[in-house]
Amino acid sequence: MGIADRKERDKEELRERILVAAKSLFLEKGVEKTSIRNIADRIEYSPGIIYHYFKDKNEIFHALHQGGFLQLMEKMQVLASVRNPMERLKAMGSIYISFAMENPDMYDLMFIKEAPLDHVFNSEHDHWKEGGGTFNYLRMTIDNCMEVGHFKGHEPEALSYMIWATVHGLVSLNIRKRCEVVLPHRQENIVADGLEEFYKILDRL
Amino acid sequence: MGIADRKERDKEELRERILVAAKSLFLEKGVEKTSIRNIADRIEYSPGIIYHYFKDKNEIFHALHQGGFLQLMEKMQVLASVRNPMERLKAMGSIYISFAMENPDMYDLMFIKEAPLDHVFNSEHDHWKEGGGTFNYLRMTIDNCMEVGHFKGHEPEALSYMIWATVHGLVSLNIRKRCEVVLPHRQENIVADGLEEFYKILDRL
């Protein structure tokens, strides 16, 4: 059955080539401004071929979207070695933010863009599996913090959401260029500075 | 000069009609999916006419964008009557969030969408005038809070950004449907609940 196998691999390889081309184009010029023809040009095939590998443009987006979460989860691995739960929580915030700042377009795809997410969520009623994993890890870390006496009087689910919202807010305002309202000489480091203010607060809870 | 005046008014009226049509279409189906032809259809003119009133589609977006900030600033007026700066800060957060939840598409246009913002910022080098106003008011409120002894050890500019990021994060994750990761029965009120957790924290600072 070696031949069937090779054909399988060839098919898989072309699918991969489409994804690589789509990713670089999406990150280069944005999802909306990347056309199917652009992608086809880059892999030197005709536009039609793409529809044999993906239902539509959204499905390409979705595939890349999933890849982004794998990347983020991988970065999060180091957290296992941080014993103190409060330190772990802060390290998690730093990893989240550095991922976002190092891969702003991918972050955009994962957490800000709206375009094809009906597809992501509604399909398979699996409640946005990729995002759920990281959120649950945050939630567990908050639980651990509470077990050792932090966050007294707080409600863990809503608190987790609030903390996520804070780090997301810090990076997403920056990515979408709403930082121009802060003093010009503070703009360059405003995300890190804002995170530091947040840590000052966490240290008191 | 009555005739020239009337023509002036007519011109202004058609401009307004374009904006009204564009706004309802943008909020109905999104900016990207609204075409110039859609707008022209709704006002019963030919597509070309729109380019006599606006340079391009971005300029229409920009005009609506400005309108949104007027709306928000108007809602903020009541804050003048809140004497206690810490209460004023919290009231500001509540107004911000209720504005966002009541006008999610307008909020999207103002703070989340990226599309035509190069235009908004780069033109006139005026540092995003509309957004700057509300941020400065937040910044002033933080200063007032510090004057009466709150936020000791904090840096006001970065703290203001962090607080804005938190409320923005709360609403923008919700608007872009990233809330499906929280427990299903908590989803409906997660923005309000998250805000409450934030207030619990502010009360201790």
Next chain:
DNA sequence: AAATGTAATTGAACAGTGTTTAAATTTCAA
């Protein structure tokens, strides 16, 4: 009232888009 000049408006055209589909080509087992 008729002619003129100007501003408003149109509709066709251009170059692009996502997607579908019939046809052509290639591949490969029998």
Next chain:
DNA sequence: TTGAAATTTAAACACTGTTCAATTACATTT
């Protein structure tokens, strides 16, 4: 070598933002 199956293509469809020459409408002047 043949014939069927899989792969790939090119053309078409209906859309997009934008431009622009031509037309229409109309206030002003003669």
